[in-house]
Amino acid sequence: xSNEITGVGYETLSLYRRVVYTALLPxxxxxxxxxxxxxxxxxxxxxxxxxxxxxxxxxxxxxxANKHNSMLFNLNxxxxxxxxxxxxxxxxxxxxxRTGRLNNLPDTVDKSPLQxxxxxxxxxxxxxxxxxxxxxxRYYTYLVREYVNRILGxxxxxxxxxxxxxxxxxxSDKEGGFNxxxxxxxxxxVMNLFYVGACEYFGTEKANQYYGLSxxxxxxxxxxD
Numbered sequence: 001x002s003n004e005i006t007g008v009g010y011e012t013l014s015l016y017r018r019v020v021y022t023a024l025l026p027x028x029x030x031x032x033x034x035x036x037x038x039x040x041x042x043x044x045x046x047x048x049x050x051x052x053x054x055x056x057x058x059x060x061x062x063x064x065a066n067k068h069n070s071m072l073f074n075l076n077x078x079x080x081x082x083x084x085x086x087x088x089x090x091x092x093x094x095x096x097x098r099t100g101r102l103n104n105l106p107d108t109v110d111k112s113p114l115q116x117x118x119x120x121x122x123x124x125x126x127x128x129x130x131x132x133x134x135x136x137x138r139y140y141t142y143l144v145r146e147y148v149n150r151i152l153g154x155x156x157x158x159x160x161x162x163x164x165x166x167x168x169x170x171x172s173d174k175e176g177g178f179n180x181x182x183x184x185x186x187x188x189x190v191m192n193l194f195y196v197g198a199c200e201y202f203g204t205e206k207a208n209q210y211y212g213l214s215x216x217x218x219x220x221x222x223x224x225d
């Protein structure tokens with residue numbers, strides 16, 4: 001596994017996914033390619049020469065064996081030629097594929113024109129819980145966010161894939177607001193994942209303590225019109 005993974009930010013990872021997806025699209029069926037992208041993201045998440053060699057070598061077995069050089073060449077061209085038009089980030093398709101919903105995608109949700117009360121509540125509680133945990137142990141808090149990130153990607157927790165995408169971005173960057181509204185049930189699902197992760201790495205007693213304190217951060221929330 002590449003040691004670059006933990007250092008790659010969300011925007012960079014998104015660009016890398018676009019490059020890999022666009023470069024390999026002519027060589028693989030969509031379902032096969034989305035499976036390959038999860039292999040790349042889980043085990044490499046890098047575009048350095050050594051990792052790309054290993055990744056393409058992993059893919060080019062059986063029917064793809066004779067395409068190794070062409071696939072690697074196309075990847076390198078897409079990395080170096082700024083004039084090449086890249087496809088949109090395939091992350092939402094990857095999530096739909098992993099969860100068995102590729103051919104049965106839910107209706108998309110529209111971005112909220114205003115910050116709703118629920119959007120503010122979720123952001124405030126997440127930020128508060130994260131700050132409390134980081135004051136105790138920053139590395140364990142990183143592992144909590146990684147846990148939430150992974151579970152959201154695999155199971156979605158009753159969220160639309162657009163909501164999953166922006167929540168995963170927040171887990172990576174710890175900053176920014178939300179563009180989509182959340183129901184009370186969805187907020188509960190997200191915070192429950194954070195709580196379960198805190199129990200895993202901090203123990204139930206501390207998780208209960210910090211979760212209770214994070215609830216206090218929701219008092220007197222004022223949402224601008």
